[in-house]
Amino acid sequence: MGEKHLMNSYSRFDVEFENGSGTSIYDINGREYLDFVAGVAVNSLGHCHPAIIQALDKQSKKLIHVSNLYWTPTQTQLAKKLVSLSDHATVFFCNSGTEANETAIKIGRKYGKLKGKAEKYEIIAMENSFHGRTMGALTVTGQTKYHKDFMPMIGGVNRIRFNDVGDLQKSISEKTCAVIVEPIQGEGGIINANKEFLMEAKKLCEKYDALLIFDEVQCGIGRSGDLFAYQSFGVIPDIVCLAKGLGGGFPIGAVLANERASILKPGDHGCTFGGNPLGCAVSLAVLEELVENKVIEGVKGKEKLFKKGIEELLQEYSFIKKIDGKGLMIGIHLDIEAKKVVNKAFDKGLLIIGAGSRAIRIVPPLNISTEEINRGLEILAEVFKEVKKELQFA
Numbered sequence: 001m002g003e004k005h006l007m008n009s010y011s012r013f014d015v016e017f018e019n020g021s022g023t024s025i026y027d028i029n030g031r032e033y034l035d036f037v038a039g040v041a042v043n044s045l046g047h048c049h050p051a052i053i054q055a056l057d058k059q060s061k062k063l064i065h066v067s068n069l070y071w072t073p074t075q076t077q078l079a080k081k082l083v084s085l086s087d088h089a090t091v092f093f094c095n096s097g098t099e100a101n102e103t104a105i106k107i108g109r110k111y112g113k114l115k116g117k118a119e120k121y122e123i124i125a126m127e128n129s130f131h132g133r134t135m136g137a138l139t140v141t142g143q144t145k146y147h148k149d150f151m152p153m154i155g156g157v158n159r160i161r162f163n164d165v166g167d168l169q170k171s172i173s174e175k176t177c178a179v180i181v182e183p184i185q186g187e188g189g190i191i192n193a194n195k196e197f198l199m200e201a202k203k204l205c206e207k208y209d210a211l212l213i214f215d216e217v218q219c220g221i222g223r224s225g226d227l228f229a230y231q232s233f234g235v236i237p238d239i240v241c242l243a244k245g246l247g248g249g250f251p252i253g254a255v256l257a258n259e260r261a262s263i264l265k266p267g268d269h270g271c272t273f274g275g276n277p278l279g280c281a282v283s284l285a286v287l288e289e290l291v292e293n294k295v296i297e298g299v300k301g302k303e304k305l306f307k308k309g310i311e312e313l314l315q316e317y318s319f320i321k322k323i324d325g326k327g328l329m330i331g332i333h334l335d336i337e338a339k340k341v342v343n344k345a346f347d348k349g350l351l352i353i354g355a356g357s358r359a360i361r362i363v364p365p366l367n368i369s370t371e372e373i374n375r376g377l378e379i380l381a382e383v384f385k386e387v388k389k390e391l392q393f394a
């Protein structure tokens with residue numbers, strides 16, 4: 001494998017994957033795994049979906065990259081589509097979730113500046129959040145374990161307790177230019193925001209003339225059961241950050257902004273590969289499958305199937321504490337290390353991952369079948385049974 005030549009920046013499973021189809025992925029020895037990780041909420045249509053292959057093939061024969069010095073119909077078409085499907089006015093394209101959040105942070109800072117107040121630069125972010133690994137996105141990330149070797153962070157960021165209305169009320173002021181929040185915390189452990197908290201954030205952002213940013217990098221693009229997670233919560237933010245599922249596996253990120261947040265001017269921000277024809281063509285194909293071909297309409301039913309199965313396990317095993325998340329972004333909160341369950345599932349051919357140290361995350365393709373859900377739940381049941389036995393004899 002690649003230990004000798006790759007930087008040691010990931011802890012990886014002892015496996016090399018070679019090909020995949022739908023919810024199945026195969027290692028170099030041909031062993032099949034049922035993939036409930038889906039590239040960490042990326043492969044929204046599963047592996048190698050024909051619509052994605054066709055879009056890549058067709059677009060790659062026309063144009064692969066064009067500088068943003070020029071217009072392309074594919075980029076315009078995707079922007080138009082995202083605007084028509086959302087409550088927002090304009091789009092900025094980039095390559096990743098981190099870049100989408102960096103863009104949003106810069107828009108927030110510029111918004112404060114435009115208000116003519118030199119001190120209006122503070123950004124409020126949530127404890128336990130995850131927004132990415134570049135210095136701006138890292139600073140708003142509310143988990144010190146990611147900061148410790150990279151101090152100091154950028155200035156002007158206040159962190160408050162997630163879902164704590166009182167803390168938000170205390171912290172927000174005329175100095176606040178933006179509030180950034182994940183409607184469903186992902187890396188921090190799959191925790192839903194309270195609707196009341198998001199509503200209060202919206203109200204206070206209006207009162208103090210600050211921008212409300214939703215990081216929907218993980219929970220957006222159908223994952224919550226609606227195209228945008230903000231629709232699942234009934235609170236419309238000024239800015240929505242997207243990536244992961246938007247390209248179904250092809251790298252693309254996007255920032256949606258309403259009228260008041262559409263303030264970037266030439267020279268303010270840029271991205272060489274942002275909105276390249278290949279990425280935009282794939283994303284258009286993904287959205288067509290999800291929206292026009294109604295894949296998203298099936299997500300809430302699949303959520304019910306999963307939650308029913310997990311609920312039964314919760315009744316049986318006392319180390320399962322609760323279920324959280326929405327749509328096909330499901331967290332099983334444990335009072336044991338998630339790693340134990342994840343590793344056992346891997347051995348049995350089921351890919352799942354942890355979120356935080358004590359939650360299991362299930363983020364399968366949105367077009368997963370009932371048979372695959374049931375197969376995965378059966379494996380999980382076997383895993384929990386073994387874990388219980390081991391705990392008894394420990």
Ligand SMILES: Cc1ncc(COP(=O)(O)O)c(C=O)c1O
Binds near residue numbers: 040096130186187216
């Ligand atoms: C909510 C959220 N924001 C941002 C990011 C960073 O995205 P990327 O890895 O595409 O830069 C992630 C990645 O897991 C995420 O879950």
